[in-house]
Amino acid sequence: MSGLTSALLKGPAFKAIRGISAQSISDAVITKIQLNDKIYDTHNCYDEVTNFRFTPNKAGFYVLTAGLQVNGTSIVDARLRISNVADLVYSRESYSTGSGSSYVVASVVEYFDGVSDYAECFAFCNVVSGSPSIPNSVLNFFSGAFIRSE
Amino acid sequence: MNLVQKILTIYPQLDKAELLESGVIVQDDGEGPYIKQWNHPVLPEPTQAELDAITGDYVPDLGAVYDKALQNNQLIRALVKALNKGTFVPGSNYTGPQMKTIIKAEM
Numbered sequence: 001m002s003g004l005t006s007a008l009l010k011g012p013a014f015k016a017i018r019g020i021s022a023q024s025i026s027d028a029v030i031t032k033i034q035l036n037d038k039i040y041d042t043h044n045c046y047d048e049v050t051n052f053r054f055t056p057n058k059a060g061f062y063v064l065t066a067g068l069q070v071n072g073t074s075i076v077d078a079r080l081r082i083s084n085v086a087d088l089v090y091s092r093e094s095y096s097t098g099s100g101s102s103y104v105v106a107s108v109v110e111y112f113d114g115v116s117d118y119a120e121c122f123a124f125c126n127v128v129s130g131s132p133s134i135p136n137s138v139l140n141f142f143s144g145a146f147i148r149s150e
Numbered sequence: 151m152n153l154v155q156k157i158l159t160i161y162p163q164l165d166k167a168e169l170l171e172s173g174v175i176v177q178d179d180g181e182g183p184y185i186k187q188w189n190h191p192v193l194p195e196p197t198q199a200e201l202d203a204i205t206g207d208y209v210p211d212l213g214a215v216y217d218k219a220l221q222n223n224q225l226i227r228a229l230v231k232a233l234n235k236g237t238f239v240p241g242s243n244y245t246g247p248q249m250k251t252i253i254k255a256e257m
Contacts, residue, residue: 028154028166030186031178052180077167122177126166 011146012043012056018140022133025070025123030081033068033121033134035142046142052120054144059114064144065107070125071100072132078102079124082142084110084117103139109147119144153183155208156201161193228253 019037034052046054056062068080102125110119121142125132134140151159154176158164164172173189188195232253244252 026152026154026178026183028170029152029176029178029183030170031183032180034180124170 011058011060011062012041012045013143013145014041014043014046014054015039015141015143016041016046016048016052017138017142018134018136019138020136022135024131024133025125027131028124028126030122030124033066033123033140033142035121035140039141053118054120054142055116055118056112056144056146057114058146058149059112060149061109061111061147062144063107063109063147064119064142065105066121066142067103067105067139068121068123068134069101069103069137069139070123070132070134072102072125072127073130074128075100075102075125075132076128077124077126078104078132080104080106081122081124082106082108082119083122084119151204151206151208153185153201156204157196159204159208160196160200164193 016035016038018033018035023034025031032052036048036052038046038048043057045056054064064082066080066082068078070078112118123134154166154169157169157174157176158166169176172191173187174185175187176183177186178184185195232249235252
């Protein structure tokens, strides 16, 4: 077995979705996406109950990908951010505009210290009126995997 | 009315996207919206008393929205204002030169 393959097998990987009920969010407020149903979580690093965050327990680089579907009345602007709450250094945003439903995807590769670094997903949705919502759907997901130690 | 709408009521010259992109972060981690960061280059952060004083439904300042949307396009502004004055209402019977004069006066 090559060293690369060995490293991939040993690192954390996870995927969570919005699987239980829809999540209402406030218009134009950056809101943490509560991805509350784990599909897999090899090292038990994703908290799907309280903080909805990925805190890997192995130092190294990780690829993170997330998808966001929002429903609302005349959506002006929908954005998805994968971020470190402390300083937003992992911030990535995608934009989508539409009426009824919008979908955005974001992806990033970042380093985690394996101790306290973590990542979360946030949604921003600007609507003409009413309150947008995030439906329970596999389209609303957050996933990630360890790719290398240095 | 949510927190962003209260801020926009205090500062009607801002819109929601502009607020986000000007260094202001209104965030909700699951326990309700709060101002996480206020780095607006000009406008001061509203006090809690100012925010608390705002009640009722959010009513956007459509005049400010209108001006912002058109501030970089004088021609469209002139056309829309002329339209609002009835320039293009059927039966007004303006001649071509009269219409040009009215639109030009708005530019």
